[in-house]
Amino acid sequence: MADTAVLADAPADHGDAHGEHHSSTGLSNNKLAMWLFLGSECLLFGGLISTYMLYRGRHSENLGPDQLWDIPFTSASSFVLLMSSLTMVLAVSSAHRRNLRNAKIWLAVTATLGSLFVAGQVYEFTTFYREGLGFTTSLFSSSFYTLTGFHGVHVTVGIIMLLSLVAMLSKQRVHGDKAETVEMVGLYWHFVDVVWILIFTLVYLIPA
Amino acid sequence: MAIIERPTETLVPATATPAYVTPDSGLGVFRRPVQSEGWKSWLFTVDHKKLGIMYGVTAMAFFVIGGIEAMLIRAQLAGPDGTILSADKYNQMFTMHATTMVFLFVMPMAAAFANYMVPLQVGARDVAFPRINAFGFWAFLFGGIFINTSWILGGAADGGWFMYAPNSSVTFSPTNGIDFWVLGLLITGIASQTGAINLIVTALNMRAPGMSLMRMPIFTWMILVVQFLLVFAIPVITVALVLLMFQRQFDATFFSVEFGADPLLWQHLFWIFGHPEVYILVLPAFGIVSEVLPVFSKKPLFGYPFVVFSGAAIGFVGWGVWAHHMFASGLGPVSVAVFSVATMAIAVPTGVKIINWTLTMWGGKLRFTTAMLFSVGLIIQFTIGGLSGVTHSVAPSDTQQTDTYYIVAHFHYVLFGGAILGIFSGLYYWWPKVFGKLLNETLGKGNFWLMIIGMNLTFGPMHIIGLQGQPRRMYRWTEARAGEGFFNLGFWNLVSSIGTLILAIGVLLFFINVWVSHRKGTVASPLDPWDARSLEWLTSNPPKEHNFDRLPTVHALDEVFHRKYEDVGTDGHHEYKQVATTEELLAIEEANADAHIHMPSPSYWPIVLAFSLPILAYGVIYNLVLMVVGAAILVLGMYGWALEPSTAPETDFDQSPPSGGSELEVASHG
Numbered sequence: 001m002a003d004t005a006v007l008a009d010a011p012a013d014h015g016d017a018h019g020e021h022h023s024s025t026g027l028s029n030n031k032l033a034m035w036l037f038l039g040s041e042c043l044l045f046g047g048l049i050s051t052y053m054l055y056r057g058r059h060s061e062n063l064g065p066d067q068l069w070d071i072p073f074t075s076a077s078s079f080v081l082l083m084s085s086l087t088m089v090l091a092v093s094s095a096h097r098r099n100l101r102n103a104k105i106w107l108a109v110t111a112t113l114g115s116l117f118v119a120g121q122v123y124e125f126t127t128f129y130r131e132g133l134g135f136t137t138s139l140f141s142s143s144f145y146t147l148t149g150f151h152g153v154h155v156t157v158g159i160i161m162l163l164s165l166v167a168m169l170s171k172q173r174v175h176g177d178k179a180e181t182v183e184m185v186g187l188y189w190h191f192v193d194v195v196w197i198l199i200f201t202l203v204y205l206i207p208a
Numbered sequence: 209m210a211i212i213e214r215p216t217e218t219l220v221p222a223t224a225t226p227a228y229v230t231p232d233s234g235l236g237v238f239r240r241p242v243q244s245e246g247w248k249s250w251l252f253t254v255d256h257k258k259l260g261i262m263y264g265v266t267a268m269a270f271f272v273i274g275g276i277e278a279m280l281i282r283a284q285l286a287g288p289d290g291t292i293l294s295a296d297k298y299n300q301m302f303t304m305h306a307t308t309m310v311f312l313f314v315m316p317m318a319a320a321f322a323n324y325m326v327p328l329q330v331g332a333r334d335v336a337f338p339r340i341n342a343f344g345f346w347a348f349l350f351g352g353i354f355i356n357t358s359w360i361l362g363g364a365a366d367g368g369w370f371m372y373a374p375n376s377s378v379t380f381s382p383t384n385g386i387d388f389w390v391l392g393l394l395i396t397g398i399a400s401q402t403g404a405i406n407l408i409v410t411a412l413n414m415r416a417p418g419m420s421l422m423r424m425p426i427f428t429w430m431i432l433v434v435q436f437l438l439v440f441a442i443p444v445i446t447v448a449l450v451l452l453m454f455q456r457q458f459d460a461t462f463f464s465v466e467f468g469a470d471p472l473l474w475q476h477l478f479w480i481f482g483h484p485e486v487y488i489l490v491l492p493a494f495g496i497v498s499e500v501l502p503v504f505s506k507k508p509l510f511g512y513p514f515v516v517f518s519g520a521a522i523g524f525v526g527w528g529v530w531a532h533h534m535f536a537s538g539l540g541p542v543s544v545a546v547f548s549v550a551t552m553a554i555a556v557p558t559g560v561k562i563i564n565w566t567l568t569m570w571g572g573k574l575r576f577t578t579a580m581l582f583s584v585g586l587i588i589q590f591t592i593g594g595l596s597g598v599t600h601s602v603a604p605s606d607t608q609q610t611d612t613y614y615i616v617a618h619f620h621y622v623l624f625g626g627a628i629l630g631i632f633s634g635l636y637y638w639w640p641k642v643f644g645k646l647l648n649e650t651l652g653k654g655n656f657w658l659m660i661i662g663m664n665l666t667f668g669p670m671h672i673i674g675l676q677g678q679p680r681r682m683y684r685w686t687e688a689r690a691g692e693g694f695f696n697l698g699f700w701n702l703v704s705s706i707g708t709l710i711l712a713i714g715v716l717l718f719f720i721n722v723w724v725s726h727r728k729g730t731v732a733s734p735l736d737p738w739d740a741r742s743l744e745w746l747t748s749n750p751p752k753e754h755n756f757d758r759l760p761t762v763h764a765l766d767e768v769f770h771r772k773y774e775d776v777g778t779d780g781h782h783e784y785k786q787v788a789t790t791e792e793l794l795a796i797e798e799a800n801a802d803a804h805i806h807m808p809s810p811s812y813w814p815i816v817l818a819f820s821l822p823i824l825a826y827g828v829i830y831n832l833v834l835m836v837v838g839a840a841i842l843v844l845g846m847y848g849w850a851l852e853p854s855t856a857p858e859t860d861f862d863q864s865p866p867s868g869g870s871e872l873e874v875a876s877h878g
Contacts, residue, residue, distance in 0.1 A: 023413040029336045032413055036405045040439045047447030047477060051462065058468045135460060139467050142460040146451070164850070173851055 028177075034184050038191045045195050048150055049202060052143040056203075059140035063133050069204055070124070077120030078200050081155070084113035085193045088186045095182035103182055104166050110189065111162040114155050121152045144203070151199055154192045161185050240809040240853060244753075252810040254338035257751060259345045260324030261642065266349055267316040273356070274308035275715065277301050279708050282666070286705035288687040288698060298683035299366035300385065304356075306369035307389065310489065311396050312352045314627045318492035319348070319403055321634055322431045324642060326407055328744035328751060329425040331416025331760045336409035338808040339849065344403040346818030351395030354822040358388035365389035368681065370482065370533075371452070373463035373474035378456055384829055390453045391825035397442045397449070398821065404438035407431060416743070418762035422516070425742040425765075426509055429516050430495030433523040437484045437491075440527075445481035448474060457828060475537060479530035487526045489623060490590075491519060493630020494561060497583040500637050501565050503738050504580035505572025508766055511564045518557035518564075525554045535603045536610045544603045551601035555594065562591055577738070578652030582633035585660050589625025593618055596671065611681075614674025620667040632659070632718070640733035643726070644749040651721040658714030665707025669700035736790035741769035745790060746797065757801035768793070813852060817845030 023029060056065065091106035125145070133141050165185055168174050174181050241252040250258060281301050284290035293301060327335055335341045358364045365385040367376040376386050411432045415424065424432075452474070454460035461467040463474060502509045509515060531539060531547040539547075565587050574580070596618040600606035609615055632655075639647045676695050678685060690697040724730075736745050745768050747756055764770040771793050777783035820841035827835025 024415040024419075025413050027413070029409050029413050032409050033337065033405050036408055036439055040401065040405075040443045042443075043440050044443035044447060047444050051447070051451065051473060051477075054470060054473060055462075135458060137461075139461050139464075139469055142454070142462055146454060146460070164847075168850070175853075 028180065030180060030184055031187075034187050038187065041191065041195075045147075045150070045198070048143075048147045049198065052147045052203065055139040055143040057140070059138040063131070063137060064140060065203075066207065068128055068131060068133060070127075071204060073120070074124065074200065074204050077117050077124075078196060080113050080120070081117040081193055081196055084110045084117070085190055087113060088189045092179070092183050092186045095179040098179070100169055100178065104169055107162050107166050107169075107182070107185075111159045111166070114159045114162070114189075118152055118155055118159070121148065121155075147199065147203070151192070151195060154195070158185075158189050158192055161188065240811055242809060249810070251815060252342075252812055254334070254342045254808050254810055254814070255753065256323050256327050256335045256338065256341060257642075257753075257755075259341055260320050260322075262345055263316050263320035263323055263348070266345075266352070267313050267320055270308050270312035270316070270352055271715075274305055274313055275712060277305035277308065279712060281305060282705040282708040284683065285685065285701050287702065288685060288690065290684045293683065295683045296363070296366065299368075299681070300359075300364040302681060303366055303368050303371075303385075303389070304359075304364045307355065307365070307393075309623075310369060310485070311393060312348075312355075314489045314623070314631070315396075315400060316348055316352075317631050318431070318434065318489075318627075319344075319400075321427075321492060321496065321631075321638070322407055322435075323403075325638065325744055326410055326428050326431055327414070328747070328755055329428045329742055330411060330414060330419060331743050331756060331762065332410060332414040333755045333759075333805070334808060335406050336414055337406045339811050339814050340402050340406050342811065342814035343818050344399045344406065346815045347399035347402070347821055348396050350818055350822045351392050351399060354395060354825055355388055355392030358385050358392075361388070370478055371474075372478075373452070373455075373471055374465050374469070376452060376456075376474075377463055387453070387456055387829045388825075390449045390456070391828060394446065394449050394453075395821045395825060397446055399818075400438050401442045404435040404442070407435045408439065411435075416760050416762050419743075419767075422513065423762055423765045423767070426498040426512065426515055427492075427495035427742075430491045430498070430519050433519050434488050434491045437488050437523055437526065441481045441484040441488065444477055445485075448477035448481070451477075453828070472534070472537060472539075475534050476530070479533045480527075482533065483530040484523075484526045486622070487522055490626040490630075491522065493586065493627045493634075494519065496630045496634035496637070497565060497586050498561075499742065500579050500583040500633050501568045502766075503637075503740050504575045504577060504583075505569045506575075506739070507568055507572040508741075508769075509564065510567040510570075512765060514560055515564050518560040521557040522554065525550065525557065529554055532601060532603075532606070535606045548601055548603045552598065555598055555601070558594055562587060562594075577636070578647070578649055578656055579633050579637035579738075581653065581656045582629050582636065585656065586626060586629040586633065589621055589629060589660070589663065593621025593623075593625050597622065609674065611679055612674040613670040613678050613680060616680055617667050617670035617674055620663070620670070624663050624667065629659075632656075635718075637738065638744075639725075640737050640749055641744060642750055644732050645725050645730055646733040646737055647721050647725050651717055651724060655714055655717040655721060658710055658717060662707050662709075662711030662714050666704050666711055667707075669704045669707075673697050673700045673704075735794065736768075739772075741766040743767050746771075746793060748794065754805045754807055757797045759802070760797075811849075811852060813845055813849040816841065817849060820845055 023032075025032065087106050087110045091103050091110060094100075094102035094106060125148075135142060135145050162185060165174070165182065169178065241248060243249045243252070250262065253259065280293060281298070284293045284298060284301075323335070323341065327333065356364075361384060363383040363385050365371070365388065366381055366383075367386055367389075371386065371389065374380070411424070411428050451460070451462045455462050455464070461469060463469050463471065465471065498509055498515055528550045529547060531543060532551045535544055535547075565583075569584075576584075596614070600609050600615070600618065636647055636652055639645070672695065676691060676697060678697055678701075685697060685701070687698060733749055735749060743760060743762070744751075746760055760767065768790070772786060772788050772790065773784035774787045775782055776785045820838050822838075823841060824835055824838030827833070827838050
C-alpha cells in the first residue's frame, strides 16, 4: 500500500487552468461530449436525408425539384454558409491566441453570415410556397421542408449560440477555458456546414 | 468539467478564492442552492448517487403501473369472450404496457444502476456533467408522467409500442393518445441521449489512475456499450417520431398512402432504433450478472476479455439485424436471407457470454444468495428465450410465428428472463452498498422462486398457444375455436393468467422485503457482506457524498479483491490468502484522505429546463399559447444554466462545512 499512499498525495495532476483537468483519454470532457453529440446528430440527419431520398420523386407533374430549384441562388447562399466556416476558424484561432477582441469580431461576422444564409432559406421557402409547394402538397414537399427546415433550425440555434457567446465573453461570464468554449461552438458550427454540403449535393445538385 | 478538485494546500492555499471569476450576481436565481438536507436537497441535487436512487424509485413506480396493465390484459384473456376491457381499452393497455416497461422501467432502471455505480466503479467522485445528469432524470420523470396523463385526457396511445404507420395516423387513431406517446418519447429520448453522453464521458475520461480499459469492471463496460447504442439509436427514433408528429399535427404526408407513401419507411426507422434497443435493455442486466456471478463463485469472471469483446460485438452486430422484425412485410428474398444470417450470427456473442458465466461458476465456491439465484435464473431463462429467438431468425419459420403469441413468449423470456431478473439480482447485490441495510434473504428467496415460477407459468404456455395460432393483440378469443385436449387454448390461457398472479405476488414480496429491511432497529449491513471484488466496495455503506476519501490507484481488474487477498501460490498455481479486511482497507483510505475535496454545487436549472419540455409538448397538442410559455421557460432555463455561477460562494453555506474542510466548488460546463 505504501506506493499508493505516495501517489495519493498528488491525486491526478489537475492543472489550475479550468477545463484542463485530468482525463483518462487526454481529451477534455467537454470536447468528448461534443463529439459524441455530433456523432448522434449524424444519424438524425441520416434519417431525414434517407426519408427525402426515398420521397424526392413522389410529387405531382409540375411541382418537383426540376421545376422549383434556383441553383444559382442556392449556390450563392451555400457559399455564404461555407465562408462562415472560414470566419469561425479565424475566431477559434484568435481565441487560442488569447486575442478575445478579434475572436468576438469573427464570431459576430460568423453569426452575420449564418443569418444571411437563414434569410436566403426563408426567401427560398416563401418563393416555393408562392409557386404552390405547401408543406402538405406531396411526399416530396413534406420531406424537403422537414429536412431543410431541420437544418435551418440548427443554423439558427448556432447563430443564437454565437451571439450569446459574444455577449458572455464581453460580460466576463464564460467560466473556464474561453478558447475551448469558442472551439466547442465552432465544432457545432462546422458540423452544421458539413451537413449543408451533403444536403446541397443530394437535394439540389443531383438531378431527380 | 464536472468535478473540480482543487490541488492540495501546497499549491493553492485553502482560503484562496477560486482562480476564475465568480460573477457576483445580484439576482438570487443566479446563485446556486446549497441545501444538503430536506426536499430541496433532492429537488436541486446533482449528486449521481441521489439521482441514481431517484431513477430507481421512479422506475419501480412505473414497473408497478406497467405490471397492473399486464395483469388487466391477462385478466381479459383468462377466459373466453373476456369482458373486462373493451377492444379499444385493450389496445391502449398493451401499447402502454410495452411502452411503460421498455421506456419507463427497464431503461431508467439501467440508468439508475449506471448512475449510481459507474462513477464508483471507475473511482470517480461524480459523473462528468452533474447538472446534465440531473436534467436527464427530470426529463425522464416529466416525460413519463406526460405520457401517462393521456389516460385521463381522452385515452392512451393504441397503436402498439411499434406504432406502425399508417395505422398511427389520425384517421385510424383520432384521440390524442398517439400524440402523447410521440411527444413523451421525444422527451424521454432527450433524457436518454444526455444521460448516454454523460456516462460515456464518465467511463472513458474519469477513470482512476491505473484503471486501463481492460481493468474496468465488467458492469461499467456493458453500460459503456449500451450508452454508445443509445447515442446512435435515439436520433433514429427521434426522426421517426418527428415525422409522425408532423403527420398528425401538421398534416404532413410521410405516411399518407393516398399520396403514395411507403409504409416500410416507418418500419425501417423504427426497427433501426428498435433492435439496438433490445440490447440497450438487456446488456445492463448482463453486466450485473457478470459482477454477481464471480463474487458468489469466489472466482474471477471467466474470460473477462471475451465478455467485454462479445458485448462490444453485440453492440456492432445489433445494428445489422433490424429487418428480422420485418420478415413478413415483403422485403424480398435477398434482404430476408441477409438479415436471417446476420440474426443467427448475433447469437454467437450472446452464446459466448452464457458459456463464460457457466464456466465462471464451474468449480467455484458457490453461495446461493438471492442475488446469485436471480443471476443463475437469468442464465437459464434467457437461454430459453435465446433459443426460441434462433427459431425465428429462420425466416420461413418466422413467417409462421409472426404476430402470434410465440413471439410474445420469446421476447418475454428475453426481457423478463434477461433484463428484469438481472435488475433484481442487482437490487439484492447492491442494496447494502446503496442503503447500508441488507435485504432479508428468506423473503428474497421467496421473491425469487415466486417470480421464476410465475414467469414460466405466464410466458411458457404462450409458446403453445402461439404455435397453435392464437394471434397477438386480439382482445378476446372464443371457446368455439379454442381446440381440443392438450392444446386447448382456454386451458393454457388460464394457466398463463394464473402465472401472472404468482408473478405479481413475487414482486410484492420484494416490496415487503424492502419495508421489512428498513423498519426501525434493523441492523446495518456489514461493510462488505458479499466479499466483493470491485472498486465500489472501497467506500462506506452507503457511500460518502464524495465517494472516495482519496482517489484510488488501480493495479488490477478486481482491485478490491486483490487488495484483500494475496497470491501465495507458486509455479503458476494461484492460491489466495486474505491479507486485509475491507474495514482495514477503508481505514487506510480514511487515514490518507485528500485534504480538499470539491463536489459540484446543486443547481436550480436542470429541473426548470426539464419542466419546460412537457409544457411545450402540451402546447403542441392543445394550444399555441402554452407552447410560447414552454419556450419561454426553456430559454430561461438555458440562460439560467449558462449564466449560473460556477460555484456557490462560501458565504451561502451556513456554518462550518460538514467534514474535513470540504469546500464545495463546481464547474463551468457542468
